[in-house]
Each structure stands twice: as C-alpha cells, then as structure tokens.
Amino acid sequence: MTELLFRDDAYRREAEVEVIEAALSRIVLDSTVFYAQGGGQPGDRGELALADGSTIAVVNTVYDADRKTIAHVPAEGARLPGPGERVTARLDWELRYKRMRAHTALHLLSVVLPYPVTGGSVGDGEGRLDFDSGEVGFDKADIQSRLEALVATDAAVTMRWITDEELAANPGLVKTMKVKPPTGSGRVRLVEIAGLDLQPCGGTHVARVGEIGRIALTGIEKKGKLNRRVRIMLD
Ligand SMILES: [Zn+2]
Numbered sequence: 001m002t003e004l005l006f007r008d009d010a011y012r013r014e015a016e017v018e019v020i021e022a023a024l025s026r027i028v029l030d031s032t033v034f035y036a037q038g039g040g041q042p043g044d045r046g047e048l049a050l051a052d053g054s055t056i057a058v059v060n061t062v063y064d065a066d067r068k069t070i071a072h073v074p075a076e077g078a079r080l081p082g083p084g085e086r087v088t089a090r091l092d093w094e095l096r097y098k099r100m101r102a103h104t105a106l107h108l109l110s111v112v113l114p115y116p117v118t119g120g121s122v123g124d125g126e127g128r129l130d131f132d133s134g135e136v137g138f139d140k141a142d143i144q145s146r147l148e149a150l151v152a153t154d155a156a157v158t159m160r161w162i163t164d165e166e167l168a169a170n171p172g173l174v175k176t177m178k179v180k181p182p183t184g185s186g187r188v189r190l191v192e193i194a195g196l197d198l199q200p201c202g203g204t205h206v207a208r209v210g211e212i213g214r215i216a217l218t219g220i221e222k223k224g225k226l227n228r229r230v231r232i233m234l235d
Contacts, residue, residue, distance in 0.1 A: 002070040003031035006044075007189070010100055010204040014090040022080040026071035027056070032089055034061040035096070036070045040121040041103055041203045044096055048072065049088040050081055058089075095124055096204065101212045101234055102127040104157060104193075104205045105147070108212070109232060111197050112146045113138070118227060122203070126218070126233040133228050143230070144217040154210035155194040161187045173199055 005015055012033045020028040027048065037043035043061035050056070057075035064071055072089075074080065081087055103122045106129055110117055113131055120129040167173060167188045191201040193209060206212060214235035221229040 001066075001068040002029060004070070005031050005033045006035045006204055007202070011207070013093045014088055017087060017089050019081045019083055019085045019087060021083055022074075024080070025073060027058075027074055027080070028069060028071060029087070029089060032061075032070055032072070033091055034058065034070065034072055034089060035099075035204050036061045036063045038063060039201065039203050040119070041099060042122065042124075043073075044091055046089070046091040046093075046096075048074075048081070049090060051086060054079065056081070056087075097206075098125040098234060099123075100204045100206050101125075102232070103203045104209060105151075105212045105215050105232055105234070107157075107191070107193055107197050107199070107201075107205070108147055108150045108209060109143075109230060110199075111150060111193075112143055113230065126231065128229055128231045130223055130227055130229045132226055134226050138220045138228055138230065140217055140220055143220075144215075147215055147217065147232070150196060151209050151212050151215065153196070154208050155196055156208055157191065157193050157205045159189055159191050159205075161189055163187055167200065 005012055015033050017029040017031050020030055034044040034046060046058050048056040048058060056078040058072045059075050060073040062071050099122050102125060106120060106127045109129055115131040115133040118130045118132050121127060164186055188200045189202055190198060191205060192198045216233045216235060218233045219231040223229045
C-alpha cells in the first residue's frame, strides 16, 4: 500500500521516498507525489532521481489491481533501483498543473450544467464531461460566460473526509452516475468549491478557482439521444 502524498497536498512536486520493489514495468515506492490514473484523470509523469545523480523517466502512473499500491511505469531501458534505495520522486509539474486546472474547471462546468454526469476525462490542458441532459439545448456562449463568471469568483477549493455511511445518507452529493466514488475504505474525500460545489472526488485540484485562468468552450456534441458531451480547453 502506497502512501498518497498528492491526496493531501496536490502542490507537492517532489518527495524523498524509498523503493519497495522495482521491475521492468513497475516501480513501487513507500509513498509518492505521483497521481495514479483514475477518475478520468491520467497518471502523472516525471522522474525518479537516484543517489548517484542518474534519473529514471516515469512515463505513466497506475494502480495495481488492489487499488492501494501505485506502480510508476519507467521508460523502456531505464536502469532500475534496488529495494530499499532512497530516491527523489519528482513530478512533471507543468503537465500536472495543467491537469489540476482542467480538472477543477470540470467541477465548475458541472455547476453551470447541473445534470447527471455520465462520464468525463481530463487531458493536458483540456477536458470533457458527458451529461445526461435529456432534450435540453445547450447554448455555447451562455455556458462560456457562466464559466468565466465562476472562475472570476476565485472561490477556495478545499477537501474533507466523510464516512461511507454519511455519503450513503446524502446520495445527492454524487453527481457522477457511472463514475461512482470509491467506497469500501470507510471514508470518502469530498471536494468543496466554496459556495459553488461539493462532491466526492479523488483527483487533484487547484487551491483557488482563479488559478484556472481563461477557459474556452471548444465543443458541444450529441452522444446519443439524451447525452451531450461538452469540451473545454485552457487558454
Ligand atoms: Zn475533482
């Protein structure tokens, strides 16, 4: 089980950590700043710096089947560290920060469009959400200006934990129909955008929505009779 440093501090770019095991396709550390692919957000990239000054490029980060252990995928041909070795895990911060901004922007999009979310993903500086919006027509310019108004509030983004039982007693908190929040560990992380949004989420977010900056609404597509896919892009 890997200690998830990114969960308490999404702004942490690096950490001194210990190698638990290393194989061609996966390096497991005792703790990590690397977000593992999940919830529509891709796994982090970056590098592991070894004591001898060499570095190992990390090309992706994924969960093991147990969903508790994180595997850092090394670039092909990388020299592998040994168990017990101390390394510095360092994020590709520029990439991660774009994903944090895009991810937080999707929370705001779900505020502007208060329909059940049936899917979504975060890319590098862009993202999309699918809404089960029925026959409602979406007005691109209107959505864009409402998004901009929300970013301009510069509302704070904070997190807190609730128990599985509290979540079960408040089903209205869950906006995502297909992407259910992970329960079973006894607690669920809630992400709150002050005065705007509250939902369970395990992703990485900026601390204030003003950090998102300018967003362009780049597309609205029909996905079946009742679904609309809305795409945004960071400026
Ligand atoms: Zn989130």
